[in-house]
Amino acid sequence: MPLYRSVTIAPGTQLLIWKIAETLEELAEGVHLNNGCVAKMDKMKSEQHRKALLSVRRLMQEVGYSDFDLYYGPDGKPHLKDGTNISITHSYAFSAVIIGIRNTGIDIELQREKVITIADKFIEPEFAYLDPLHLEEYMRKLIVIWCVKEAVYKMISRKQLSFKQHIAVHPFEMKDITGKAGVTFGEIDYVYSFYFEEIEGFTLAYCLDNNGNG
Numbered sequence: 001m002p003l004y005r006s007v008t009i010a011p012g013t014q015l016l017i018w019k020i021a022e023t024l025e026e027l028a029e030g031v032h033l034n035n036g037c038v039a040k041m042d043k044m045k046s047e048q049h050r051k052a053l054l055s056v057r058r059l060m061q062e063v064g065y066s067d068f069d070l071y072y073g074p075d076g077k078p079h080l081k082d083g084t085n086i087s088i089t090h091s092y093a094f095s096a097v098i099i100g101i102r103n104t105g106i107d108i109e110l111q112r113e114k115v116i117t118i119a120d121k122f123i124e125p126e127f128a129y130l131d132p133l134h135l136e137e138y139m140r141k142l143i144v145i146w147c148v149k150e151a152v153y154k155m156i157s158r159k160q161l162s163f164k165q166h167i168a169v170h171p172f173e174m175k176d177i178t179g180k181a182g183v184t185f186g187e188i189d190y191v192y193s194f195y196f197e198e199i200e201g202f203t204l205a206y207c208l209d210n211n212g213n214g
């Protein structure tokens with residue numbers, strides 16, 4: 001299945017998701033890569049990573065962009081040459097991008113119980129409202145928080161930004177599909193809205209800048 005979803009999430013801002021079911025050759029059909037990207041793909045040991053790269057370019061093509069429109073800052077953040085914002089994520093069978101007029105961050109993660117054992121690496125204030133006794137919901141919320149913090153990180157892209165110290169995901173319910181995350185870092189002191197959903201054993205979250213930051 002190629003394009004899984006293409007939806008307008010805000011004026012001038014598109015969320016696109018690809019579910020990778022193609023062979024490498026099928027994914028590469030009609031995709032033109034710049035030399036740097038070809039070299040990057042050649043260095044990838046895993047076919048899954050090569051497929052992820054190609055599927056992201058297929059998503060970009062859906063809205064009229066190609067690999068030649070894409071470049072990366074020294075921090076690794078992707079940009080489009082015409083000034084439009086882009087954020088990229090991929091995990092196993094899924095890849096997703098948000099392309100639009102607002103600065104944005106997106107993340108998708110496979111739902112794994114392992115998140116429980118690493119929770120103390122990225123959670124701190126949230127422990128006040130998380131309930132480990134309700135194990136399934138605990139795990140699902142941990143993954144949402146992880147995705148939200150990765151998405152916020154990608155939007156702001158500051159090297160010293162700590163998931164534990166600088167980003168606080170406010171209490172939320174799984175049925176809410178949206179929530180708030182506070183970021184206090186340097187000149188940034190702001191609460192961002194985030195959105196999340198669960199798709200076929202994966203969790204996807206994204207945030208949009210509504211303060212002109214970043």
Ligand SMILES: CC(C)(COP(=O)(O)OP(=O)(O)OC[C@H]1O[C@@H](n2cnc3c(N)ncnc32)[C@H](O)[C@@H]1OP(=O)(O)O)[C@@H](O)C(=O)NCCC(=O)NCCS
Pocket residue numbers: 053056075076077078087088089090091106107108121122150153154155157161162163
């Ligand atoms: C760079 C980072 C954001 C990538 O996220 P990830 O979940 O590992 O991987 P994803 O597939 O979701 O995202 C990868 C994409 O992020 C984008 N990216 C990389 N660095 C970025 C940055 N500084 N800002 C914005 N986007 C970035 C790239 O487009 C990359 O895809 P591409 O190389 O194919 O174009 C992540 O590894 C990271 O450094 N996180 C912050 C560090 C941290 O504190 N982690 C604590 C975890 S407990």
